[in-house]
Amino acid sequence: MQAEPLQTADPKRSLRRRRWRWLLALPLLALLATVLQVLALRFVDPPFTAFMAARQLSAWREGDWDYGIVYDWRDLDHIAPNLPLALVAAEDQNFPVHHGFDFKAIEKARRNNARGRKVRGASTISQQVAKNLFLWSGRSWVRKGIEAWYTVLIEALWPKRRILEMYANIAEFGDGVYGAQAAARSFFGKDAARLSAAECARLAAVLPNPARYDARNPGPYVQRRSNGIQRQMRHLGGSAYLERLD
Template sequence: MATEPARPRRTRRRRLLRLLLWLPLLFVAASVLQVAVLRFVDPPFSAFMLARQAEAWRQGDWDFRVAYEWRDLDEISPWMPLAAIAAEDQNFARHHGFDLEAINKALEHNARGRRLRGGSTISQQVAKNLFLWSGRSWLRKGLEAWYTLLIEAMWPKRRIIEVYVNVAEFGDGIYGVQAAARSYWRTDAARLDAARCARLAAVLPAPRRYDARNPGPYVQRRAAWIQRQMRQLGGQAHLRQLD
């Protein structure tokens, strides 16, 4: 029986090896380009929005539509970015993408067997929401770390918080503060007061479980705590640290 010559097999192996060597470089180039473009271009959607829309269609809910409407930071009540920082990442203005102190506290908290607490920064959450998927895996955490580094290196802090309050989920299929303001209170994001912004920030850990419009005891307690933290941070003057 005739056998395939060895030389063509070696040639195919070399080509495959060359391709495998190029793939990481192509990913690096593509991801850098993604982050660079979104420094100036407002994202028309996020990975989490696409996943939620696909989930609805898989379940046969063909009428479901993600609610999302972009607003620039100067068109949003300043209470909203302040509430997000107070609730999610009080060291946001000082860290470079990773808050080691918050991570250590979360590990100690979880080690005591209490309700799991994350140590993700706002920068990490932007990376995850924009580019990745939900769930827990070393691959996703590694990609999240890479995108976080890129975001922190290429975007100013004001751009990071601007994107965050626009793509964060504030209810089932409700993404961004403008969509939340319209859906819950029939108003504009610029008109939200401190109390409503605190309630929106209070649902961020589980926006499909908690309701900012009709808050239960947990959201009320957390929103009150967030407002106290907003005052301790110095109120709206704290946002000047992002410039």
């Protein structure tokens, strides 16, 4: 009886299978990379952020070779307690209790915008950290989706104190001036640990548009906003309010 010939594998079919396996694995590998990225930054202070890099490259493309980033990290213990309090009072008063997204603020902003009033955002401090640290500028749904994913990771892997420390160090307080220490030295000639409550409120007041508003020489808008922020700081209970972060 004659034996049947052995079946040989189709090399093209095997190659296609390997390609499909890699295509299916790539999203999982990308998700794992973001988890490791966020986890590492719980313990490692970033030398720069995606926003800083994009701003520097933009200046060079425009031929502004003299433009430079001013950035000097300081741990939260070396920043005046009134600054993180001012940031919470100005940007995200539910920061200690939400999990990255303030749905009440989002709904309020939606109703406000639906009435045709001035467009109002509802980004939390956690979302702003995700955007400034990892992403590019823009309003596309893809970017917003990635921002949401990073926000979830940040809230899951970092304590609230680390989130606020990161924000105080990477927020832009002036054109090219990032973080509490750089702002304190640039605008007030002192270290971040020596900032007064009024100075902290002025820094928080310029955050909607730091390229337009000036914490050192505040105009009427910044003065009004900083006065309101100081009232909110007192209403929240002062620095004791931030003890919830521990």
